[in-house]
Amino acid sequence: MNTTAELSAVSGLTLSQRLVAGLLALILGFVLIGTIGFASDMAVHNGAHDTRHALGFPCH
């Protein structure tokens, strides 16, 4: 916590501002990764098939 005040890009922001932005970004990221890499829908699976294999996601 002691270092946060010196950071230019995240300074001047309250903890709750950072929490909201951070959690929103985390959810967006996980939704993208989860849909492309893990959704069981067959059309999504087939379209993203090579990406899943190439990124080491478990696939079929």
Place this chain on the structure above:
Amino acid sequence: MKLFQRLFFAAVLSGLTAGAVMAGLQQWRVAPLILQAEVFEQAEAAAPKHEAAAPTEAHDEDGWAPQDGAERIGYTVAADLLTAVGFAFVLAAASVLSGIEVTARNGVVWGLAGYLAFQLAPAFGLPPELPGMPAAELVSRQVWWWGSALATATAIFGIAKFRNGPALAIGAVLLVLPHVIGAPPQPEEASSVPAHLATSFAASTLAVGAAFWLALGPLYGWLSERLARTPATTKAMA
């Protein structure tokens, strides 16, 4: 620029750029191995053996699938870019939540952390697999993949943020635990895919993943710094 706007643009732009690098390397070194493996996979599936009870790889026949060639490459590249942006958002989230900034200079370290959490640690238990290789049940592997990725990410996050003994101790446990529990074991079946394809594939995917993450970290850091310095920011912050 407000925090989330800046984070959003930096993540999208860095994700698309590093994702394009990844997609290019992948089409060069990884995709050809998948296509070669599918020849063996399909030969195995077509062989009139005791397969009636267990159709191994019927996914290509199940519903829509892109045509081989430009269409398939197009979908793969699109999926690569979207996943890359997803990883960039996770990187951004880790930075904002920890209060540790990603910069052009320290971006390589962030990239290394992402690589460890989302590629190397899961691959240590579940080696990247080609189509046609025998594998354990899908959902159990997916659960283990997320477990190892999140445990590794949490360990690195805690160590980087707190930099003290307890964080180090908990982090060490979290790093090792998924591998002590163990990934779902591969079934003891002969693979229809030749070993040299499988070893090339595992090495190539890990190398391409490293290139992606080591590009993503510095790119995100550079963009995030640039966007923080724009005149619009000073106005919005004032």
